[in-house]
Amino acid sequence: MFKESPQTEAPKSFYPNIGQSFLLLIRLTLISIPLSIPYIVVMILNREYELPYGQLLGSFFLLLSYGLSLFIVARLGLKRIRKFDKPEYRLKFNMEPYQVLLVVGLMTVAASTLISAVTDLLPESDWFNDYMSQLAQPNVFAFLAVVVAAPILEEILFRGVILEGLLKNYSPAKAIIWSAVIFGVAHMNMWQTTSAILAGLLLGWIYWKSNSIIPGMVIHFVNNLIGYVAMINAADANESLSDSIGDKLIYGTVLLIALGIFILTWRWLNKRWSSPQAEPAL
Numbered sequence: 001m002f003k004e005s006p007q008t009e010a011p012k013s014f015y016p017n018i019g020q021s022f023l024l025l026i027r028l029t030l031i032s033i034p035l036s037i038p039y040i041v042v043m044i045l046n047r048e049y050e051l052p053y054g055q056l057l058g059s060f061f062l063l064l065s066y067g068l069s070l071f072i073v074a075r076l077g078l079k080r081i082r083k084f085d086k087p088e089y090r091l092k093f094n095m096e097p098y099q100v101l102l103v104v105g106l107m108t109v110a111a112s113t114l115i116s117a118v119t120d121l122l123p124e125s126d127w128f129n130d131y132m133s134q135l136a137q138p139n140v141f142a143f144l145a146v147v148v149a150a151p152i153l154e155e156i157l158f159r160g161v162i163l164e165g166l167l168k169n170y171s172p173a174k175a176i177i178w179s180a181v182i183f184g185v186a187h188m189n190m191w192q193t194t195s196a197i198l199a200g201l202l203l204g205w206i207y208w209k210s211n212s213i214i215p216g217m218v219i220h221f222v223n224n225l226i227g228y229v230a231m232i233n234a235a236d237a238n239e240s241l242s243d244s245i246g247d248k249l250i251y252g253t254v255l256l257i258a259l260g261i262f263i264l265t266w267r268w269l270n271k272r273w274s275s276p277q278a279e280p281a282l
């Protein structure tokens with residue numbers, strides 16, 4: 001799976017390494033805490049007093065705090081790379097043909113189905129379901145936060161900064177696994193961490209093979225869109241995919257089809273991206 005990578009010696013000092021990546025994650029947490037105060041205050045007041053446009057206002061502050069936190073930390077990481085390691089470094093926004101992006105989108109639907117089967121095995125939590133319901137509100141700011149800001153800003157930070165540095169310092173397998181773990185830990189709860197680690201493995205592999213941040217953004221967008229639409233249309237926040245389908249035979253068939261689609265799309269993309277480039281695009 002990783003044997004196609006050219007075995008050139010990577011500069012060990014390239015930023016960030018594993019430890020520096022976790023420091024970026026700590027910095028993200030510390031920055032997000034004060035920026036999240038307006039959102040927390042609005043949500044508490046809205047729960048107690050049902051503020052006019054309370055949910056809309058809460059979603060706006062969520063978008064603001066979430067987007068600013070990721071933007072600031074990603075910018076700090078890029079500034080650090082350009083100042084000390086590689087002044088000419090640019091994020092890899094190499095465009096792919098629409099056929100490739102369609103295959104990536106299809107792969108995402110299959111992967112999301114399989115990942116949901118794994119997370120369905122975790123114990124239910126009323127706290128987590130309430131938390132997700134608060135995030136996935138049917139308004140424009142919640143949509144922008146979950147479906148637009150997350151795919152763009154998280155891919156820039158976790159793949160364009162963190163994974164890029166790890167790939168320069170370690171083998172592709174080690175870099176991708178650690179970047180997925182860091183991506184999962186960033187979500188700070190068992191349910192999202194599990195799905196984020198699994199998704200992070202796919203996102204990391206896609207970034208490494210395609211030498212571009214754009215396919216990962218497409219995966220992130222499709223995955224979050226599916227989750228967002230499912231949440232705002234769910235009659236019961238606790239309902240899993242297996243519960244919504246009902247019949248176990250049909251559910252098993254759906255999973256087998258999803259697995260088949262995932263394997264086929266993975267093989268197609270792996271063949272297309274047979275020679276990943278080591279240097280970032282200018």
